[in-house]
Amino acid sequence: MFPEAASTFAGEVDTLYFVWIAVSLFFSVLIAAFIIFFFMKYRRREWYQYGNQAEVKTLPLEITWSVIPLIITLAMFAWGAKVFFDLSRPPVDADAYYAVGKQWMWKFQHPEGVREINDLHVPVGRPIQLTMTSEDVIHSFYVPAFRVKKDVLPGRYTTVWFEATQPGRYHLFCAEYCGTEHSRMIGSVYALSPEDYESWLATGVAGPTLQASGEELFEQFACATCHQVGDGASVDATRLARGPALRGLFGTEVALASGRTVTADESYIRQSILNPQADIVAGWQPIMPTFKGQVTAEQVNALVDFIKSLDGEPAGVPGLGEDLREGAVPALQAATDSVDELEGNRPDAG
Amino acid sequence: MTTHAAAAPGSNYLTNGFSLKSWLLTKDHKRIAILYMISITVFFVLGGLFAFVVRLELLTPAGDLMEADTYNRMFTMHGVVMIFFFLIPSIPAVLGNFLVPIMIGAKDLAFPKINLASWYLYNIAGVITLAAIAMGGVDTGWTFYTPFSTTYANGYVVLTVVGLFINGFSSIFTGLNFIVSIHRMRAPGLTWFRLPLFIWGHYATSLVIMLGTPVIAITLALLAAERALHLGIFDPALGGDPILFQHLFWFYSHPAVYIMILPSMGVISEIISAFTRKKIFGYHFVAFASIAIAILGFLVWGHHLFVSGQSIYAGLVFSVLSMLVGVPSAVKVFNWMATLYQGSISRQTPMLYALGFIGLFTIGGLTGVMLATIGLDVHVHDTYFVVAHFHYIMVGGAIMGYLGGIHFWWPKMTGRLYPNFWSKLSAGLVFVGFNLTFFPQFILGYLGMPRRYWSYPDEMQVLNVLSTAGATILGVGYAMPLFYLLWSLKGGRVADDNPWGAYGLEWETSSPPPTENFLHDPVVTGGPYDYAELERKRG
Ligand code: HEM
Ligand SMILES: [Cu+2]
Numbered sequence: 001m002f003p004e005a006a007s008t009f010a011g012e013v014d015t016l017y018f019v020w021i022a023v024s025l026f027f028s029v030l031i032a033a034f035i036i037f038f039f040m041k042y043r044r045r046e047w048y049q050y051g052n053q054a055e056v057k058t059l060p061l062e063i064t065w066s067v068i069p070l071i072i073t074l075a076m077f078a079w080g081a082k083v084f085f086d087l088s089r090p091p092v093d094a095d096a097y098y099a100v101g102k103q104w105m106w107k108f109q110h111p112e113g114v115r116e117i118n119d120l121h122v123p124v125g126r127p128i129q130l131t132m133t134s135e136d137v138i139h140s141f142y143v144p145a146f147r148v149k150k151d152v153l154p155g156r157y158t159t160v161w162f163e164a165t166q167p168g169r170y171h172l173f174c175a176e177y178c179g180t181e182h183s184r185m186i187g188s189v190y191a192l193s194p195e196d197y198e199s200w201l202a203t204g205v206a207g208p209t210l211q212a213s214g215e216e217l218f219e220q221f222a223c224a225t226c227h228q229v230g231d232g233a234s235v236d237a238t239r240l241a242r243g244p245a246l247r248g249l250f251g252t253e254v255a256l257a258s259g260r261t262v263t264a265d266e267s268y269i270r271q272s273i274l275n276p277q278a279d280i281v282a283g284w285q286p287i288m289p290t291f292k293g294q295v296t297a298e299q300v301n302a303l304v305d306f307i308k309s310l311d312g313e314p315a316g317v318p319g320l321g322e323d324l325r326e327g328a329v330p331a332l333q334a335a336t337d338s339v340d341e342l343e344g345n346r347p348d349a350g
Numbered sequence: 351m352t353t354h355a356a357a358a359p360g361s362n363y364l365t366n367g368f369s370l371k372s373w374l375l376t377k378d379h380k381r382i383a384i385l386y387m388i389s390i391t392v393f394f395v396l397g398g399l400f401a402f403v404v405r406l407e408l409l410t411p412a413g414d415l416m417e418a419d420t421y422n423r424m425f426t427m428h429g430v431v432m433i434f435f436f437l438i439p440s441i442p443a444v445l446g447n448f449l450v451p452i453m454i455g456a457k458d459l460a461f462p463k464i465n466l467a468s469w470y471l472y473n474i475a476g477v478i479t480l481a482a483i484a485m486g487g488v489d490t491g492w493t494f495y496t497p498f499s500t501t502y503a504n505g506y507v508v509l510t511v512v513g514l515f516i517n518g519f520s521s522i523f524t525g526l527n528f529i530v531s532i533h534r535m536r537a538p539g540l541t542w543f544r545l546p547l548f549i550w551g552h553y554a555t556s557l558v559i560m561l562g563t564p565v566i567a568i569t570l571a572l573l574a575a576e577r578a579l580h581l582g583i584f585d586p587a588l589g590g591d592p593i594l595f596q597h598l599f600w601f602y603s604h605p606a607v608y609i610m611i612l613p614s615m616g617v618i619s620e621i622i623s624a625f626t627r628k629k630i631f632g633y634h635f636v637a638f639a640s641i642a643i644a645i646l647g648f649l650v651w652g653h654h655l656f657v658s659g660q661s662i663y664a665g666l667v668f669s670v671l672s673m674l675v676g677v678p679s680a681v682k683v684f685n686w687m688a689t690l691y692q693g694s695i696s697r698q699t700p701m702l703y704a705l706g707f708i709g710l711f712t713i714g715g716l717t718g719v720m721l722a723t724i725g726l727d728v729h730v731h732d733t734y735f736v737v738a739h740f741h742y743i744m745v746g747g748a749i750m751g752y753l754g755g756i757h758f759w760w761p762k763m764t765g766r767l768y769p770n771f772w773s774k775l776s777a778g779l780v781f782v783g784f785n786l787t788f789f790p791q792f793i794l795g796y797l798g799m800p801r802r803y804w805s806y807p808d809e810m811q812v813l814n815v816l817s818t819a820g821a822t823i824l825g826v827g828y829a830m831p832l833f834y835l836l837w838s839l840k841g842g843r844v845a846d847d848n849p850w851g852a853y854g855l856e857w858e859t860s861s862p863p864p865t866e867n868f869l870h871d872p873v874v875t876g877g878p879y880d881y882a883e884l885e886r887k888r889g
Contacts, residue, residue, distance in 0.1 A: 003797045016726050017796070024716040027680075031687060031712055035705060038690035042626070043697065047851065051628030052692035053882035058632040061688065062681065069680045073673045076723055081666050083725025088662050103502070137498040138592060140657065140732060144798025147729040151658045153593070154497060155586025158659040171807060175732040175800040177491050179502055180418050183803035275589060 006166040006191060007146035012083050014147075016076075023072060087148065090161035094129035097122075098210060098301045101132065101139035101152040104181035106172065107298065112201055113209040118187030120172065122164055123197035129161040131266060135297045140176035143189050149175055155274075157266040157304075164191035214306025217299055221291060229310055243288060244281050247310045255282040269304050362765070362862040377462035378865055383448035384763070385469050390444060391832070393435040393476065398825065400428035405787075405821040408814045413805035421804040422489040423505065429492030434514055435476055437748050438606060441613035442524055442559075443472070445755045446552050448763060450528055452856045452863060453546050455537025455872040460530040461523075468523035471516055479513030482506035491802060493603075496584035496595040500576045508577055511570045518567040521609075525559030528552050537855070539874035543637070546854055546878055547623075547630060550637040551616025554644040558605045558612070561648070566602035569595070593658055600651035608647040610744050611711075612640055614751025615682060618704045621758050622686050624852035625701040626693025629879035632685045639678040646675045656727050665724050672722035679715050683708060698850070699773040703754030706781045710746025714739060717792065735795025738788045746784060753780070753831065760835065761845030765862045768838040772830060779827030786820025853884050 005011055042051075097120075100107040108116045108130075122128050132141060132152045139152040141160055145168075150160035174185035192200055208216070218224065226243035249264050257280040262268055271278055273295065276288035295303070363380045366372075373381060403424050407415045416424075447465065451458050459465050482488060488505035490498060499507050532553050536545075572583050573595070582588030584595040615636075623630050630636055652660065652668030686708055695701070717739040721727050730736060761767050790813040799810050806814070848857040859868050876883055 013726060013729050016723065017720075017729075020720045020723065020726065024713075024720070027716065028709075028712055031683060032709060034687050035690065035708065038687075038693070039695055039697075039705070042690065042693050042695045044627075044694040048888060049627070049694040050881055050885040051626045051694045053628065053885065056631070058635070058688075062632050062635055062685075065684045066677060066681050069677050070674075073676060073719065074670075076719075077670050077673050080669065080723035080725040084662070084665065084669075084728065087725060087728055137502050138495060142732075142798070142800065144729070149657050149728050149731060153586070153659060155592070156659065171798060173798065173800045177422075177493075177495070177498070177802040179489070179498060180422065182422070183413070183418065183800075183805050278589070 004145040004166070004168070004170065005147075006164055006168060006170060007143075007148065008163045008165055009083070009087055010145065010147045010165075012086065016079060016083055019079075020076065023076075090129045090159065091127045094127035094161050096305075097128055097130045098298075098305070099130045099132040099141060099152070100135060100297050100301065101141070101174070101178075101185075102135040102297075103137065103179055104174070104185040106141075106174075106185070106187050109210055109298070109301070110201070111209065113212070114201060118172075119190065120187065121190045121192055121197065121200050123194045124164045124167055124191050125194065127161055127163045129159055131157055131159050131301070133157050133270075133297055133301070137178045138176050139174045139178050139185065142173040142175035143170055144173070145170040146189075151176055155270075157270065164189075167191050167193050167196070210302045210305040211309045213299075214302035214304070214309075217295070217303055218306055221294070223303075226288065242285075244284060246307055249310070250308045254279075256280060257282050257284075266304050266308075269307055270300050273300055273303060361864060362860060363865045364764075364862050366865045375466070377458070377466055379447050379451050379459050379462065379465060380763070380863065380865075380867075382465050382469050383444050386439065386443040386447060386472070389469070389473055389476065390436060390440055393431050394440075394828075396480075397428055397431035397436055398828065400424050400431065402821060402825060404428060405818040407804060408806070409818050411806050411808045411811050411814075418804045419489060419504075422491075422802070423487035425802060426488050426491050426505075427483050430479065430488070430510065430514070433492055433606070433744075434517055435472075435479070437610045437744055438521060439472065439524070440610075440748065440752045441617060441755060442528070442552060442555060442609075443468075445548075445617065445752070445759065446524070446528065446613060449759065449856055450531060450549065450552055451535070452859065452867050453549055453854060454532060454535060455540055455855050455868065455874065456531060456535040457866045457868075459527045460535060461527050464523050465527055468520040468527075471520035471523070475513045475515075475517035475520060477513075478516065479510055482509040482513065485509070493599060494570075494573060494595075495599075496573065496576070496590075496592045497586065499573060500585050501587070508574045511574045515567050515570050515574075518563045518570075521559050522563050525556035525563070528556040529560065532556075537872045537874050543634065544874055544877050545637075546616075547619035547633070547636055547640075548613075548616035550640045551612045551614075551619070554640040555609050555612045557641075558609050558644050558647065562602040562605045562609075565598060566606075569598040569602070572598075593655070593660070596655055596658060597651070600654045601648070604651040604654065605644075605647040607740075607744065608644055610748040611751075612644060614707070614748045614755075615640065617751040617755040617758070618686065618707050620854070621700045621704040621754055622689050623879045623881075624758070624850050624854075625696045625698060625704070626689055627851065627853075627881045627884075628689055628693045629877075629881065630685065631688040631691075632681075633878060636682055636685055639682055642678050643675060646671065646678075650675060650722075653722050653724075653727070656724055657731050669722055669724040669727075673719050676715060676719040676722070679711075683712055683715070696850070699768075699770065699777055700754045700758035700850075702774060702777040702781075703750050703757060706777065707747060707750035707754060709781075710742050710750060710784065714742030714744075714746055718743060729798075730795050732801055733795035734791040734799045734801055737801050738791035738795060741788045741791075746788075750780075753777075756831070756835070758850075759856070760838070761849045762856055762861050762863070764839060764842075765845055766838045766842035767845050767849060768831075768834050768842055772834045776827050776830035776834075779823055779830070781827075783820050783822070783824030783827050787817050787824050788820070790814075790816045790820075851884070853879055853881055 002014060005014060095111050098109045106118050108120045134152045134154040136154060140149055141152055142149040146162040148160055148162045150158050168191055170189045172187040172189050228245040229247055252264050253261050254264050255261050274292045276290055277286050280286050363378055407421055485506055488507055488510045490503045490507060575581055576583050580588055582590045584590045584592055586592060619630050619636060650668060650672040652664055653672040656665050721739055794810055794813045799806055845861045847861050855872055
């Protein structure tokens, strides 16, 4: 009746479910009992027999049996909302894992850099947050034993978190239909005791951490020709920059040329790499080329993780603000060759 | 209550012309209803066969009966055919077409030619969709989620979508016809609160059809355009938004659920009243609840997106609104139950279907409210729990209503009665088979079996076997009426005008009715379900 319960939410969800079952059983049995009783008691005995046509006051009864379900419903809603809040809000110290869904496999990367396909090893007793994206269609990350599920979208990041409580091996399913091998897009989550997890890590071939590979990619794609990530040694460097500085960017509000303001989260950074023309930062020219097709979803993850790691003051300038960015425009224009070249940078040109 | 006279023997809508042309070019709503019944039955059988293949594959955990691709096409075509070609049109197009004009005392619907056109559109749409199936089918699921459907699916997506687009017009024509007829063509004296609940149900449904169908039509057109021309509306690789599709899709498709269920609730109200010979308890509430459910039904689509990454607060709002829809539904159940109290309860087949409906609808509705409880839905979303829930509502609800209605009005439509024993047996098999098929799926879903799986973990087999066994019984139950109803056309006892002793305009004309429905225009002087008056008259 109940699947294994192996996460901190599982108990909560099961209790909610159990109470709902009890309420449902109560009402179903009540209704069924009345119907069967009436069916027996008021059976028509002669063809010409009629029901009792006495006029009855229906309103008091109707109010009663509207208000009772209404109260039960609202109470259950409040409880469900509380469970949902717990499910949706990861603790701040959660360990950051990444997942990429792809027809038809799951690719995972640990904070320590270890990569896995279709299997995910996690330590028991630690909150784990997965940041997920898809390379093709919509998938959905589902571990029944943990009672968690979240869609995995192409072109966006979603997150899911859980804390395993019982060591063991659990089903990992793709719950959103994704084509031919949808039912084979399965794997296992291994919850290990912290010691076992450490020794598992030790045997694994740990690659570079996400952040490290991000830094490498940042160089490889020569992002630094436009974006400063230095420790802010010189203001001049920023003046010459052709693009906004990235240090301290993550999590801040960014004013866009369109007049909107967006939060620099994972999706925004990803979008800026793959489709830079979509959201131009106020005060900058739309010269950044798209890297779509050149970077894989995992490489984007690495870049995002690297940029996330750049905390501290924006490069060079105490309180780098609008003024300075606008100041950067003339320098920028000097540095830019021609409008034609800009056109060539549009992702949809050619 | 009315002035009327029986038709002259031998002259009714069935005997008024026997040529094929007199049927294919008919503008008589009753003949069109019969034409619809034939087409819809063909699609029901087809959809049922697909379902059976799906259940057969799931008998064993390994996907060993057919290829994964074949399986994916089977459940997609099962869904597409059942939803768009059976559940949505069934009651309105067959029972509604036949009865709405008669119940409001009119000679026909407001636009008879449009009514005939809607049947042709339905069939053209059906043939296009069947062509897509015959050429190899579609593998997107009936929900057509992007970007799978626009970029990755290997099947005849565009052709299928064209079929559904055309089918939408057929729905809209029917809805339009009902709304205008109910507003303009009621018999003298037939005020709004003297209307049968069947009419209220169809009126509410028609509102949903008129407001919702254009949205799905545009959504499907955009989908086809995107797939053919790569416009970048829904595909993030082209700059589009896949979640936008889900919003547009469910904005229609959740209310579509009410297109399926509201007419059925109308049928159930008629049957319960007739087979207890009582006025429905709380007639006004039941009438208003139909309208309330129709309107609220447009505000809950987001419960299909709880785990899609939509904001927490949007999720909470959709959660509470969805749960609130449960309240008027629950009250309707209580009203039907209270109607039985001190009724004169007849145990004829239509009543068995109606009581079966209440049972299945109650379970479907309660599990619907459970799903709307957002913290719980995260776990069971897109699992067999959802599959069980929507079958209890749509299949348990809409099909019990459809079959109950067919059995109730069969003597009116054909002038013949069907055999009691066989019809009661089939109602029993349907009820038992249904529960055996779908109840285990609630447990499977809570255990975590995702929907649309062609193979599954070994430990889930027992429940799947039960479900397939149930489906076999259910199939037999559904097939039986096909035989005994056809047989009754020749061998059944001849029905008189009011074989159940029921109240309502349709029972005051002959069985089957004459082409113009009544020989004298009816005038209504009493309220709905006025069994007290019938009783006085009979003495
Ligand atoms: C009245 C008749 C109803 C019908 C015909 C119906 C039908 C459906 C269908 C077809 C789905 C599955 C969607 C999919 O393909 O994923 C579904 C899901 C759902 N239904 Fe209903 N439903 C009805 C009533 C209700 C009610 C009254 C509620 C809430 C009070 C409700 C709440 C839900 C929820 C929350 C889901 C989403 C579950 C999920 O996808 O995880 N339904 N319903
Ligand atoms: Cu998938």
